Amino acid sequence: MVDLPRIADPRGNLTFVEGSNHIPFDIARVYYLYDVPGGEGRGGHAHQQLQQLVVAASGSLDVLVDDGTHRERFFLNRSYYGLYIPRMVWRELDDFSSGSVCLVLASRPYEEEDYFRDYGAFVAAKHGDNGTGLDTA
Numbered sequence: 001m002v003d004l005p006r007i008a009d010p011r012g013n014l015t016f017v018e019g020s021n022h023i024p025f026d027i028a029r030v031y032y033l034y035d036v037p038g039g040e041g042r043g044g045h046a047h048q049q050l051q052q053l054v055v056a057a058s059g060s061l062d063v064l065v066d067d068g069t070h071r072e073r074f075f076l077n078r079s080y081y082g083l084y085i086p087r088m089v090w091r092e093l094d095d096f097s098s099g100s101v102c103l104v105l106a107s108r109p110y111e112e113e114d115y116f117r118d119y120g121a122f123v124a125a126k127h128g129d130n131g132t133g134l135d136t137a
């Protein structure tokens with residue numbers, strides 16, 4: 001979890017993110033998920049190279065992360081916390097609250113060939129990485 005800067009102000013609070021300062025990559029792309037029906041989720045996948053920061057800019061969602069060995073679930077409901085997702089981590093975004101907005105800062109442009117969309121293929125590649133299933137890259 002990344003605790004982002006917070007400029008508290010009675011007119012409304014402000015949070016900012018600087019690439020290679022608050023997060024360990026330069027920001028090449030921003031995308032956001034919105035109009036997700038309450039309780040819904042988005043499909044799971046992993047990336048060979050992409051690093052991402054996931055922020056619940058409004059509302060809340062659950063993020064499941066899985067490095068091929070361990071699984072952990074994070075609940076995001078504050079716009080000043082981000083979840084950093086390194087390369088080669090499977091992630092699923094679940095249980096969006098109605099009206100939520102999930103903001104994602106990404107280290108690379110959209111590249112379909114960077115995706116693992118099959119969990120079994122992801123785990124096999126992970127275990128082939130260094131023989132331990134742990135990502136040391």
Ligand code: TYD
Nearest residue numbers: 029030031041042043044045093109110111
């Ligand atoms: P995808 O990343 O597959 O999301 P999910 O796993 O939640 O379904 O994206 C869904 C579609 O949107 C897919 O066809 C690719 C397209 N897309 C882009 O064209 N550019 C982007 O930056 C992203 C994130 C997705």
